[in-house]
Amino acid sequence: MPELAQARPAPSLPLAESDTLPTRRVKTKAGSRPALRGSLLVRISLIALALAFLALVVLLPLAAVFAQALEKGLGAYLRAIRQPETMAAIRLTLLTALLVVPLNTVFGVAAAWLIAKYRFSGRNLLITLIDLPFSVSPVISGMIFVLLFGSQGLCGQWLSDHDIKIVFATPGIVLATAFVTFPFVAREVLPALQAAGNAEEEAALILGASGWRLFFRVTLPKIRWALIYGIILCNARAMGEFGAVSVVSGHIRGVTNTVPLQVEILYNEYDFVGAFAVASLLTLVALATLVVKKVAERFQGARNAEGVR
Amino acid sequence: MAAAANIAARPGWRPGPLPGFRPTLGFTLLYLSLVVLLPLAALVLKTAGLSWGAFWATVTSSRALAAYKLSFGGALLAGGINTVAGLLLSWVLVRYRFPGRDVVDAIIDLPLALPTAVAGIALTAIYAPTGAVGGFLERHGVQVAFTWVGVVLAMVFVGLPFAVRSVQPVLMELGPELEEAAAVLGASRLRTFSRVILPVLVPPLLTGFALAFARAVGEYGSIVFISGNMPNHTEIVPLLIVTKLEQFQYQQATALAVVMLAGSLVTLLAVNLLQAWNRRWTGHA
Numbered sequence: 001m002p003e004l005a006q007a008r009p010a011p012s013l014p015l016a017e018s019d020t021l022p023t024r025r026v027k028t029k030a031g032s033r034p035a036l037r038g039s040l041l042v043r044i045s046l047i048a049l050a051l052a053f054l055a056l057v058v059l060l061p062l063a064a065v066f067a068q069a070l071e072k073g074l075g076a077y078l079r080a081i082r083q084p085e086t087m088a089a090i091r092l093t094l095l096t097a098l099l100v101v102p103l104n105t106v107f108g109v110a111a112a113w114l115i116a117k118y119r120f121s122g123r124n125l126l127i128t129l130i131d132l133p134f135s136v137s138p139v140i141s142g143m144i145f146v147l148l149f150g151s152q153g154l155c156g157q158w159l160s161d162h163d164i165k166i167v168f169a170t171p172g173i174v175l176a177t178a179f180v181t182f183p184f185v186a187r188e189v190l191p192a193l194q195a196a197g198n199a200e201e202e203a204a205l206i207l208g209a210s211g212w213r214l215f216f217r218v219t220l221p222k223i224r225w226a227l228i229y230g231i232i233l234c235n236a237r238a239m240g241e242f243g244a245v246s247v248v249s250g251h252i253r254g255v256t257n258t259v260p261l262q263v264e265i266l267y268n269e270y271d272f273v274g275a276f277a278v279a280s281l282l283t284l285v286a287l288a289t290l291v292v293k294k295v296a297e298r299f300q301g302a303r304n305a306e307g308v309r
Numbered sequence: 310m311a312a313a314a315n316i317a318a319r320p321g322w323r324p325g326p327l328p329g330f331r332p333t334l335g336f337t338l339l340y341l342s343l344v345v346l347l348p349l350a351a352l353v354l355k356t357a358g359l360s361w362g363a364f365w366a367t368v369t370s371s372r373a374l375a376a377y378k379l380s381f382g383g384a385l386l387a388g389g390i391n392t393v394a395g396l397l398l399s400w401v402l403v404r405y406r407f408p409g410r411d412v413v414d415a416i417i418d419l420p421l422a423l424p425t426a427v428a429g430i431a432l433t434a435i436y437a438p439t440g441a442v443g444g445f446l447e448r449h450g451v452q453v454a455f456t457w458v459g460v461v462l463a464m465v466f467v468g469l470p471f472a473v474r475s476v477q478p479v480l481m482e483l484g485p486e487l488e489e490a491a492a493v494l495g496a497s498r499l500r501t502f503s504r505v506i507l508p509v510l511v512p513p514l515l516t517g518f519a520l521a522f523a524r525a526v527g528e529y530g531s532i533v534f535i536s537g538n539m540p541n542h543t544e545i546v547p548l549l550i551v552t553k554l555e556q557f558q559y560q561q562a563t564a565l566a567v568v569m570l571a572g573s574l575v576t577l578l579a580v581n582l583l584q585a586w587n588r589r590w591t592g593h594a
Binding site for chain 1: 326327328329330332333334336337340341344345346347348349351352354355394397398400401402405407411413414415416417418419420421422423424425426427428430431432434435440441442462465466469523526527528529530534546547548550551554557559562563566569570573574576577581
């Protein structure tokens with residue numbers, strides 16, 4: 001493991017805060033140029049190693065998406081996206097996100113409020129249960145809905161008697177997506193809510209604000225950016241969910257295919273330009289999510305620091 | 310739903326001065342029950358209907374054993390790689406300033422936001438024998454795509470953010486005082502790192518490992534494209550479950566899912582214990 005071996009000498013910058021400061025101090029303290037040069041060498045090689053790893057695992061695949069999508073030019077790219085089946089998949093994915101994200105947002109805020117503002121027995125259990133979908137394989141997340149609502153499932157007979165279709169239809173896709181993206185908003189909002197404290201809320205309460213007014217005028221501005229990032233991340237995951245949706249969708253072309261499933265179909269048909277063109281749309285959503293995260297961190301970080309003070 | 314009764318019935322809770330305890334509790338439990346607990350209960354009920362003999366035959370078939378070996382073994386290896394890479398990346402991001410640092414920091418989260426199917430086809434495009442890196446490696450005798458190496462690669466991809474984000478905040482909180490003290494007392498750099506810094510980082514490193522491991526074991530989307538999906542060789546447990554589902558062998562799929570869930574529950578428990586340990590050490594989760 002060369003990474004570890006090289007990582008060790010790095011604390012040669014014991015006073016490290018910025019780059020310029022420790023350099024000078026190390027020099028005056030040890031008075032030896034080689035040590036300084038050694039640490040610079042270590043620093044550069046560690047950065048290079050980290051970047052090389054990131055390039056091989058994350059950056060190259062990211063670039064590959066766009067390179068492959070545009071391999072035959074912009075015309076082929078646009079044609080691939082405008083195929084009717086792809087458009088149908090985009091519509092279904094948008095519909096799913098439109099249903100799932102607001103539901104999970106309301107839940108996430110309510111659950112975060114509950115956990116941050118009150119102490120009650122079972123609170124830790126609740127936190128664990130909210131995290132549960134994180135640790136369940138997406139395939140199993142889809143499967144439980146098949147077991148519940150499928151033709152052989154627990155409610156299967158009743159559903160078919162009443163001519164209600166859930167699995168291999170849109171409701172199943174929405175449910176599986178809701179399950180998989182369940183924790184995201186709660187997970188982002190909770191720390192912000194905890195950092196924000198209760199002082200302003202209690203003041204508002206004393207001044208006679210109603211519960212809703214208190215939430216929208218006092219609390220919401222404090223957690224705004226964490227909430228926005230939570231929603232955006234939940235949205236990205238909802239649009240991109242593959243495993244769970246793949247199990248419940250039944251892969252009916254143009255009807256129950258979401259965008260990620262459409263990517264799979266095009267790919268398996270060796271329509272690589274098509275597959276990567278559709279994939280590039282999802283990649284853009286992912287990149288936008290990362291930008292929002294950076295912005296949110298900056299604003300929410302400042303906000304939280306203020307709250308602590 | 311046992312949780313619901315538990316929370317409401319026990320007299321221990323204190324509503325506090327702020328409004329909204331009852332409505333948020335009610336909505337949270339209702340939604341949690343409908344979306345998460347009820348469907349999971351279906352799995353438990355379905356499992357209870359399995360005969361022990363059939364269950365045992367399914368979960369110990371040679372195909373299932375090969376799949377466990379790949380899923381759990383690959384996830385262990387990927388978790389190990391991610392732990393080392395997570396330490397390296399968070400060290401570089403926290404301690405050094407270099408151009409593009411903000412972009413690198415943002416890109417770490419890409420595997421969280423990028424759909425797994427997209428990751429799968431993109432990794433395959435690069436690491437298949439026809440791809441940029443895959444072609445190079447092939448000429449040097451290493452095949453990545455369509456072998457277990459590809460499976461581990463995809464697992465490393467999906468687990469990376471967990472490994473980095475577990476260590477990074479702890480490293481950021483770690484002020485220079487400890488290292489200054491060690492240096493003043495005459496410790497070498499190596500000794501300072503191994504005896505002063507590393508012990509503090511062990512709990513978050515283990516947390517990161519467990520989270521990356523859990524994510525990798527369950528991963529499906531990115532792996533099915535790069536693995537080649539050969540039964541007994543490059544077939545992961547989630548894929549085996551999907552195969553059984555597609556053949557309408559729900560009993561067998563359920564049995565395999567129970568084994569996987571048991572694995573994830575143990576990991577989840579380990580993560581919670583580790584985080585409690587972490588809090589004791591560093592004061593935050």
